[in-house]
Amino acid sequence: MLSSTRRRWSGWWLAAGFVLGLSATAELSDRTQLAIEALQRLKGSEEPNPALQQAARQIALQIPDEPEFVELVREFRLSGMESNLVAFAVRHTESPAAAEAIRETLGREGLVFLGKRLELEGPETAPLLASLAAAGDPRCLPLIKPVLQDAGRPVATRILALKVAASTAAGASNLLEQLRTDSLPPELAGSATTVLKESRWPEIRSAVSATSPTVPRKPAGFPPVPELVAMKGDPVRGALVFRRPDVACIGCHQVRGEGVDFGPKLTEIGAKLGKDALISAILDPSAGISFGFEAWRFSLKDGDDVVGLVSSETGEEVLIKQQGGPQIALRKSNISGREKLPLSIMPAGLQDNLSLQEFVDLIEYLASLRPEAK
Ligand code: HEC
Known part of the structure; x- marks a missing residue:
């Protein structure tokens, strides 16, 4: 894999992507792999020259489903690749490169572009939101608001949008503020509480516990x-x-x-x-909470954490299940701590x-x- 200086993957994407990334690399033909390495060596630190860019573009277009595609686009600053980047992020939510593809798109003033892709509900909506949440990039917050506010959208979509908001420090504190001031759409308040209680920022978690009683409001009009x-x-x-x-x-x-x-x-x-x-x-x-379906938070040595259900565990790794996502294998050697949450994932x-x-x-x-x- 090419080197990257700006890796900010959240932990579980890292774990999942590590495995998937390795196998994907193994699948690249030796020739493509050599070409990528040669390109990498030729590239200086300044603006890549047009001939190199052309070569990089040709190779990138041959491997639209490999993590190396995203790296080539980023490192050689290949223009006009926004829709390919987003297509990658939608098809490969399980790969850490999906988050990178989203950040790269956002860096290219892709806000309008991403906004268009989120405008209508469709099969791409959930995977795109999952990749946005993995990117944890505050630049995407303006995209999320209309999805949250749209009562015509499926609740599952709006919960994913809450997760995108909560994936950034700014978005999480904004959600908390909205909960406090009762300004969230009422049907999202319960889910927002759940999402914030799983936040990676301890101060957000304790603030939301203080804000909301654990016993939810009885819905208006429901008898005892x-x-x-x-x-x-x-x-x-x-x-x-x-x-x-x-x-x-x-x-x-x-x-x-x-x-x-x-x-x-x-x-x-x-x-x-x-x-x-x-x-x-x-x-x-x-x-x-039913037995075996407790929510766990795993702290990883790189500072990230992962929340999900434990689906199985061996001497070396723990398999984690998250809603709407693939199973993630965490290596025990990367785990620094674990904590059972007093809260259902439902x-x-x-x-x-x-x-x-x-x-x-x-x-x-x-x-x-x-x-x-x-
Ligand atoms: C985000 C995922 C999610 C959604 C959406 C969800 N559930 Fe759950 N549900 C869970 C999980 C995880 C558990 C196990 C933890 C617990 O008991 O709270 C659970 C537990 C339950 C249980 C208890 C099961 C048992 O064996 O004790 C019932 C009943 C249930 N859900 C019904 C529903 C109904 C009805 C809905 C729709 C109104 C729903 N759930 C929506 C994730 C979900």
């Missing part, structure tokens, strides 16, 4: 739990609520193989939890998007999920 339990819902309509993009359950839970395998599978949850427990699992996820406040009837339907649906009769 015993009355909720007594209400009758429609499980068929509840199944639709569960799958609604703005409610996001299916983005973290599977039912009979459908959905994302992140949180506990809910295929038989009605046999495991009574209605009262199902209700509080949503209203107050941190009150009872965001509080998901019910804020639901009417009372929709909430009751959702609970009825969950209660109906039981082992199939033999």
Whole structure:
């Protein structure tokens, strides 16, 4: 790999990218690898000369999916590559070079360009936001505001936008201020609290714990739990609520193989939890965190930290699962400490998007999920 002086990857991208980066390098043909190294040696510290730039551009365009693509574009200051850089960041959120591609684009006044890509919701939205969060670059904050404010966007998208904001010191303190002054869209307050409690800055974490009580506000118009339990819902309509993009359950839970395998599978949850427990699992996820799904924070020796679920652990490494992202392997030799968080990764406040009837339907649906009769 070429050397880079401005590496600021957040730790887990580094870990993931280290492995992926090595294998990607192994896949580059020897000739391409030699060409890149030769170019690197020819390049002086001043403005690269046009002939070298031309050579670098040719090689870069042959390897649009390799981390070396981003390095060539950056080191040889290849112009007009913004859309290739963003395409790389969207296709390779798991690579540390994705964050670098975003920073490079931002450095080229790519704000307008990125803004256009985020304007409409589409299959690129989530991976682009994930790469923006990995970049942790305050220059992208103006892009995030419209996404946060847009009530027409799926909650999952807006939560990712919260994560982008919270990935920078300025954005995290701004979010905190908005929480304090109640100026965030109300349906995001619970998720913002969750995201900030996982912040990499200790002062933000303690400030948000002081600001928000751990027991979330009971949504306006919802009766107390015993009355909720007594209400009758429609499980068929509840199944639709569960799958609604703005409610996001299916983005973290599977039912009979459908959905994302992140949180506990809910295929038989009605046999495991009574209605009262199902209700509080949503209203107050941190009150009872299911075994094996606790959130952990790992501090890394390079100063970064990683928050996620531990999916497995061996003598040498820990595999971490994060919402919407790939599994990350942390080498134990890079870990300096770990801490179990008193907080569920499931965001509080998901019910804020639901009417009372929709909430009751959702609970009825969950209660109906039981082992199939033999
Ligand atoms: C960001 C990911 C995420 C989203 C979105 C999410 N959950 Fe969860 N959920 C989790 C995780 C992680 C756990 C395990 C930790 C805990 O118990 O709090 C969990 C736990 C649960 C449990 C308890 C499971 C058990 O075995 O005890 C229930 C019930 C549940 N979620 C229902 C829902 C419903 C309904 C929604 C949609 C309104 C939803 N979840 C949205 C991640 C999520």
